[in-house]
Amino acid sequence: MAFEYQKVCDYICSLIHNHQLRKDMKLPSLRQMAQKFDLSIPTIHRAYCQLEKQGIVHSMPRSGFYIAKAAENLHYESGCSLLETVYINSRKPGVIPLTIDSPACLLSLDRELRREELRLASSALNSPLKQGILYGDSDLRAAVAHRYTSDLDKPWYPDDVFITDSYHSALLAAARVYNRGGSVIVESPCSWAIIKTLETLNLDVVELPVTLGSGLNLTCLSNLLSRTDISFAILSSHINSPTGTVIPTKQKLTAASMLIEAGIPVIENDIYGDLYFGMAQPLYYRDFIDPEMLVICSSFDKIIGPPASFGMVLCKGDRDGLRKVLLSHTHKISSPARQKAIGNLIQSGQVMSHIHNLRKLLEAKMLQMHDLLQKYLPSGCSYQLPQGGAVFWVELPDGVDSSVLLYRLMKKGIVVAPGYLFSSSNRYANYIRISYATDWTMDIENSIFCLAENIRELTESPPV
Numbered sequence: 001m002a003f004e005y006q007k008v009c010d011y012i013c014s015l016i017h018n019h020q021l022r023k024d025m026k027l028p029s030l031r032q033m034a035q036k037f038d039l040s041i042p043t044i045h046r047a048y049c050q051l052e053k054q055g056i057v058h059s060m061p062r063s064g065f066y067i068a069k070a071a072e073n074l075h076y077e078s079g080c081s082l083l084e085t086v087y088i089n090s091r092k093p094g095v096i097p098l099t100i101d102s103p104a105c106l107l108s109l110d111r112e113l114r115r116e117e118l119r120l121a122s123s124a125l126n127s128p129l130k131q132g133i134l135y136g137d138s139d140l141r142a143a144v145a146h147r148y149t150s151d152l153d154k155p156w157y158p159d160d161v162f163i164t165d166s167y168h169s170a171l172l173a174a175a176r177v178y179n180r181g182g183s184v185i186v187e188s189p190c191s192w193a194i195i196k197t198l199e200t201l202n203l204d205v206v207e208l209p210v211t212l213g214s215g216l217n218l219t220c221l222s223n224l225l226s227r228t229d230i231s232f233a234i235l236s237s238h239i240n241s242p243t244g245t246v247i248p249t250k251q252k253l254t255a256a257s258m259l260i261e262a263g264i265p266v267i268e269n270d271i272y273g274d275l276y277f278g279m280a281q282p283l284y285y286r287d288f289i290d291p292e293m294l295v296i297c298s299s300f301d302k303i304i305g306p307p308a309s310f311g312m313v314l315c316k317g318d319r320d321g322l323r324k325v326l327l328s329h330t331h332k333i334s335s336p337a338r339q340k341a342i343g344n345l346i347q348s349g350q351v352m353s354h355i356h357n358l359r360k361l362l363e364a365k366m367l368q369m370h371d372l373l374q375k376y377l378p379s380g381c382s383y384q385l386p387q388g389g390a391v392f393w394v395e396l397p398d399g400v401d402s403s404v405l406l407y408r409l410m411k412k413g414i415v416v417a418p419g420y421l422f423s424s425s426n427r428y429a430n431y432i433r434i435s436y437a438t439d440w441t442m443d444i445e446n447s448i449f450c451l452a453e454n455i456r457e458l459t460e461s462p463p464v
Contacts, residue, residue, distance in 0.1 A: 004039055007407050008047035010082065011037075013056065014403065016067060017426055027057060027065040036461055038408050082403060083192060083421055090415040096438075096447040099417040101241070103275060103390045103437045106365060107358050108305030112350060116341035135326065136163025136312075137336055140343030144312055147346055148296070150287075162313040162322060165333045167271060167299035170311030171197045174267050174295045175232070176325045177318055179203065182231035185224060185264075187216070189393070189422035189431070191241050194234055194269065198424075203231070205424040210240045212384045212393070215247045218254055225262045232265045237273040237284045237296075242422055242433040243393045244386025246276060249283045256288035265317075270298040274355045276388040277363045291316035300342055303355060308342055362390060362437060369436035372445055376452040380459060390437035396430040400458045405432065408454050414447045 015021040028036070033044045048065050051057045058068045090097035104110075135141070141161040149155045164170040175184070175197060184198055188207030198205050206224055209217040224230065235255070238246055259266055268285045276282065286294055295315040300308035310333065315322050333339070345351050366386055373383065373392065380397030396402065402418035409416060417435075419428025434451075438444065 004037075004043050004407075005047040005050060007085070007403075008033065008037060008039070008044060009050055011401070011403055011407075012047070012051060014082075014420065014426060016056070016069070021067050023067050023070045025067050026063075027067070029064060036404055036458070038411065082406075082418060083196070085410075086406070086415060086417055086421065089410050094413060096414045096442050096444065098434045098438060098444075098447060098451075099415050100435050100438050101390050101433075102306075102435075103302055103358060103362055104305040105439065106437050107354070107361050109303075109345060109350065109354050110305040110307055112345060113304060113307055113338070113341055116344055117337050120337045120340055120344075135323070136161065136310075136333060137339035137343060139347070140339045143343040143346035144314070148314060154291070156314060156316075160314055160316050160319070162315065162326065163333055163339060164311040164313065164326070166309055167297065167301075167311040168193060168197055170297045170299070170313045171234075171267070171269075172200065173322060173325050174297050174313055174315070175201055175203070175234075177295070177315075177321045178232035178265050178267065180231045182229035185221070185230055185233035185235075186424075187234075187236060187240050189240075189242055189419070189428055190424075191269075191271075192421045195422075195424050206230075207423065207425065207427070208233075210243055210245055210247075212243055212245055215245060215251045216255055218251065218258070221255060221258060225258060225264065230262070230264050232267060233259060234267045234269055235285060237268050237270040237286075238276050238282055239272040239386075239388040241272055241389055242391050242417075244384070244389045244391065246278070246282060246387040252283065252285055253288050256285055260289060260293065265293045265295075268294060268296045270296050271302055272389050273298065274303060275359060275362060275390065277359060277366075278387065293317065295322075303351065303358065304342065304345070307338065310339065310342070365436040365440065366392075368440075369434070369444075369448075372448040373434075376448050378452055378456045378459065381455065390435055392434045392436065394432050394434055396432065396455060397459045398430065400430050400455055402429060402432050405451075405454055405458060408458075409451060412450055414450055416451065 012021065027048065030041045030044045034041045048057060052059060056069050057065045059065050086099055089095060090099045138158060140163060141158040144161045145156040145158050164173060171194065179201060183204040183206045185206055185208050186194055187210050189210065195205065206228055208221055208224065211217060236247065240247065266285055266289055286296060295313055297311065297313055299311045313322065369392060370385060381394060383392050383394045386392060403420060406416055406418050417433040419431030420426055422428055
């Protein structure tokens, strides 16, 4: 975990990266910054001195501290990244994690999965995986293929399905198949899991804005396709996370046509595809795009629970390329009994029944959180009701920095997800993600009250 002074260092450097602080600009006084972060003046002074040692700021006697480096010349190694800070602190005992995007924590199939796994345990399934099931248990692959087949004239087959050890591994493998050195289009804001995966491959990310309640900016997509060398695009099957906005079917059709015409393959992110609150499921990108130009990535744990942590890739096009990628990057998956148990739960219909119940519970918890946000959030905050998924995307008043808000709340045992995490270019400084798929046995109402009080205090404090 980062020391308190490191958080201040990270914050100042993020402002430099974001061009909010430029060379020769004066930093806030020690007292101003101490009030903003609710820290001691000596802690702020230590942060400023640390930055001075690295040549990022310089001091002038009787005047204060000034920025010494422009963003393009900034090289600063954080003691702990913002994502690590969120991850570590949200898992501490007693902390109220308003960050956790895990729908299955409200209602899981853990018990049914373990029962089925125990039933299978007496067989020889726990022997090492053989070459024939290198890409996942055959029954699980068959169950996934059957579940994804909506048109019998365009079926998915077990050989089209590849099971991986995690969603990250699934997305990483698909990205490696499509990577040809160009940029990658992602929705913006975007899941941090996608951003971190692309950073692993050192891929250039270009952001396609998603407007709350209305969907994709198709004009921006047209400009990106005409002006940028694009390798592939990653698009949500239904629900953009974190906004909770459902992409309208007409927009999907238009976007699909534009990408097909440009010869750009698509990775359809289906991780939230089952969590739409509407009566009828919208059409998917796979309903419009030739399967030779599309792969689907998803996982089981969002629906079933953490024990079902496997990822999956559905691919009809370059299956040989995907096999090669999986083999060349030491692809290993374990727990064959658990895989087969998941397949049995899918085939028996238990998973679909569970999804129906989970959607209803998620929608109820969404409305419960909506009531709390309406009751406590101060003026200047805004959000729209999610159309699916597990989180609210809340815009804070101008001038309220989400990372500063996070650090203040952590001292009170509350963790939110700052907007910075959902962009590769430090956007969304005044946004936070709040989950309603959290532990409601904790004092959620008091945590929202505390959140609102801190937003109010930051709104009233002097600007940085």
